[in-house]
Amino acid sequence: MKKLYGVIGDPVAHSMSPIMHNDLFQLYSVDATYVAFHVKPENLQDAVKGFRAINLAGLSVTVPHKQMIMPLLDEIDPLAEAIGAVNTVVNDHGRLIGYNTDGSGYLEGLKKEVPSFMDKNMLLIGAGGAARAIYYTLAQAGVKKVDIANRTVEKAEYLVNNCPFPKNSEVLSFKEAEEQLAKYDVIVQTTSIGMHPDIEASPLSVEKLKSTSLVSDIIYSPLETKILREAKQKGARIQNGIPMFTYQGALQFEKWTGIFPDMDRMQSVCLKQLGGKSC
Known part of the structure; x- marks a missing residue:
């Protein structure tokens, strides 16, 4: 069964994460798809309940949800706990665990x-x-x-x-x-x-x-x-900021799949989306 991953934010339409992660799923023949979920702050609790119900495999978290999602998770990595923010969620056999890869x-x-x-x-x-x-x-x-x-x-x-x-x-x-x-x-x-x-x-x-x-x-x-x-x-x-963005995404991908991805490819995909060259 195809696994579902996603990113939540408000706004979220500008996110390059779906392009980046879906390219990696295809590259490594992972049967999964990654989508953007526009979730307003007042709907975050219901959204997390929904993710649990559909057994979402993993999640990227962007503003303004990085702090607010923490009490809705089952476990928080110690570094993420210290930082006070989560940008990555892993579904570990039904337990939602929060990390910070920023x-x-x-x-x-x-x-x-x-x-x-x-x-x-x-x-x-x-x-x-x-x-x-x-x-x-x-x-x-x-x-x-x-x-x-x-x-x-x-x-x-x-x-x-x-x-x-x-x-x-x-x-x-x-x-x-x-x-x-x-x-x-x-x-x-x-x-x-x-x-x-x-x-x-x-x-x-x-x-x-x-x-x-x-x-x-x-x-x-x-x-x-x-x-x-x-x-x-x-x-x-x-x-x-391209190296930080791609590496935080690579660390997310590794937590979800066990695969540390091709960084040159990730940066190339992002730069193509942005229409520019790395500096």
């Missing part, structure tokens, strides 16, 4: 650009949900130094103070981060600033960026945000 997906993509990132000085820009997933995963992995810059310093302080893993972090304002930018080897932009359609916005100036740094932006629309363009002009290496 931070792990980011780390896998980062390894390709900076194999020795564990010993680097890192700066995280932003303190929202994506920043939390990445920061907690970096801390759990034991990265040497991860500072956080945010418009609201108190929000960044809350993130650091509530991280259950050992960490070495300072909290900075955007202005302080701009002044100290030269001391960072890896800068990770996690906010929505610069996302389409507001593509001429940037969270901070990279005037003091050193040319040996990597600037990574988790946004993939546009493929090259303003902060990435300016970093490239300074001679720095850049990375857009």
